[in-house]
Amino acid sequence: MTTADYTEKIPNNGDLHEDRRLQRALESWQPNFLHWWESMGPTLPTADVYLRTAVNVGREGWAHFDHVAMRDYRWGIFLAERNRGRRIAFGHHKDEPVWQKVPGEYRADLQRLIVIQGDTEPASVEQQRNLGAVAPSLYDLRNLFQVNVEEGRHLWAMVYLLHAYFGRDGREEAEELLHRNSGSAESPRILGAFNEETPDWLSFFMFTYFTDRDGKYQLGTLKESAFDPLSRTCEFMLKEESHHMFVGTTGVDRVVERTVQLMLEHDTDDVGPYGGIPLNVIQKYLNFHYSVSLDLFGSETSTNVANYFTSGLKGRWSEERRSDDHRLTDESIMVDAVTDDGGIGQTEVAALLGLNTDLRREYIGDCQNGVNRWNKIMESAGLPQRLRLPHVAFNRKVGAFAGIEAAPDGERISPEEWARRKGAWLPTDVDKTHVRSLMRPVHERGKIAAWIAPPRQGINGKPFDYDYVHLA
Ligand SMILES: [Fe+2]
Numbered sequence: 001m002t003t004a005d006y007t008e009k010i011p012n013n014g015d016l017h018e019d020r021r022l023q024r025a026l027e028s029w030q031p032n033f034l035h036w037w038e039s040m041g042p043t044l045p046t047a048d049v050y051l052r053t054a055v056n057v058g059r060e061g062w063a064h065f066d067h068v069a070m071r072d073y074r075w076g077i078f079l080a081e082r083n084r085g086r087r088i089a090f091g092h093h094k095d096e097p098v099w100q101k102v103p104g105e106y107r108a109d110l111q112r113l114i115v116i117q118g119d120t121e122p123a124s125v126e127q128q129r130n131l132g133a134v135a136p137s138l139y140d141l142r143n144l145f146q147v148n149v150e151e152g153r154h155l156w157a158m159v160y161l162l163h164a165y166f167g168r169d170g171r172e173e174a175e176e177l178l179h180r181n182s183g184s185a186e187s188p189r190i191l192g193a194f195n196e197e198t199p200d201w202l203s204f205f206m207f208t209y210f211t212d213r214d215g216k217y218q219l220g221t222l223k224e225s226a227f228d229p230l231s232r233t234c235e236f237m238l239k240e241e242s243h244h245m246f247v248g249t250t251g252v253d254r255v256v257e258r259t260v261q262l263m264l265e266h267d268t269d270d271v272g273p274y275g276g277i278p279l280n281v282i283q284k285y286l287n288f289h290y291s292v293s294l295d296l297f298g299s300e301t302s303t304n305v306a307n308y309f310t311s312g313l314k315g316r317w318s319e320e321r322r323s324d325d326h327r328l329t330d331e332s333i334m335v336d337a338v339t340d341d342g343g344i345g346q347t348e349v350a351a352l353l354g355l356n357t358d359l360r361r362e363y364i365g366d367c368q369n370g371v372n373r374w375n376k377i378m379e380s381a382g383l384p385q386r387l388r389l390p391h392v393a394f395n396r397k398v399g400a401f402a403g404i405e406a407a408p409d410g411e412r413i414s415p416e417e418w419a420r421r422k423g424a425w426l427p428t429d430v431d432k433t434h435v436r437s438l439m440r441p442v443h444e445r446g447k448i449a450a451w452i453a454p455p456r457q458g459i460n461g462k463p464f465d466y467d468y469v470h471l472a
């Protein structure tokens with residue numbers, strides 16, 4: 001069950017060959033996927049890349065590493081092992097057996113949740129497609145491509161569910177996932193953050209830290225789903241997702257480390273002239289990516305999400321580790337709000353309505369860990385500067401704070417003051433131009449760009465100077 005069958009056209013561990021109809025449907029989607037990959041995927045021509053491919057879903061040794069031509073990457077369908085005794089952990093159907101089929105009354109909602117998740121996967125590949133041309137090292141180039149092929153596989157994971165369980169509607173949605181494009185004027189991706197550009201590697205590292213982490217939390221709620229195939233699919237996706245977050249965490253580590261070195265060496269905060277990225281610019285990029293990622297969690301209160309929970313479609317982060325009744329019909333929660341006097345504060349609502357807030361808070365706590373880690377680099381160097389997460393009301397386009405302006409410290413300010421001061425808080429054209437000016441390709445084995453420190457370790461026990469990528 002856990003071992004993937006690579007003799008098939010579509011590698012899978014789900015006995016796909018036993019369902020000819022499904023197999024044929026997916027095989028007819030496959031060329032469309034490859035066409036999308038060729039036209040919207042990575043633009044840098046490569047001969048081969050040292051990539052990991054999933055070979056089974058077991059706890060140990062699930063990945064195989066080898067040099068492969070990216071077009072020949074074996075995108076497959078992997079579900080975590082089925083737990084036959086699994087029961088619904090929350091909501092109205094709590095303690096009933098999980099579903100192997102889609103209940104008719106929840107079909108539309110489940111399909112919508114899968115489409116929204118599925119839409120983010122190819123979107124990030126599109127956002128990152130030009131980064132290869134300016135990679136700071138072959139090691140980083142390889143990590144970028146690893147993230148890209150796995151986001152492609154996550155698209156496969158969602159398309160599998162659409163094809164297998166949602167009939168004709170599902171097949172149509174699977175086509176749409178290839179037709180919408182990040183940033184497109186006519187048919188953009190569904191969520192705002194996935195239509196933003198990822199024009200440079202600092203943005204890429206911030207994206208993989210903050211926006212991929214949103215993905216981790218969304219997948220974590222879908223992993224709790226009473227619809228067992230969705231749960232098993234997301235559980236395995238989470239395993240791959242952790243590498244994406246590693247790329248973000250250590251990427252920002254290495255930028256901060258290099259900036260700190262330059263600050264000490266030249267005894268100045270303004271490391272721009274010495275080829276570094278000043279801390280205040282790093283802070284502005286952080287502010288941007290964090291605030292657009294907070295928007296991905298939706299409004300503070302949501303009746304849709306309350307219904308998803310009550311129906312068993314989508315749980316909470318770490319649902320089974322929570323010590324409440326997992327139904328939440330009598331609980332309440334404080335959610336962020338603009339108060340009656342116009343201030344930034346909180347208000348009490350039914351816990352079911354506030355589930356987006358609950359998830360966003362779990363996420364914020366996790367984001368803080370990275371900031372603490374980056375601050376240790378400055379602390380160890382004896383520098384007083386620190387990075388910080390801006391206030392939850394800062395730069396929001398979705399939810400309670402969408403209509404107001406707030407400073408990073410959470411003080412409410414007027415639109416005029418926002419217009420005057422936002423250049424101190426969000427990347428300006430000057431900042432972006434400086435960061436872009438540093439983005440020169442370093443495609444030579446063992447070499448690295450001057451704005452970033454090398455990693456402490458290579459990939460899969462290989463050294464930093466390994467030939468991770470062969471360019472075409
Ligand atoms: Fe993903």
Ligand SMILES: [Fe+2]
Nearest residue numbers: 212215241244
């Ligand atoms: Fe990801």
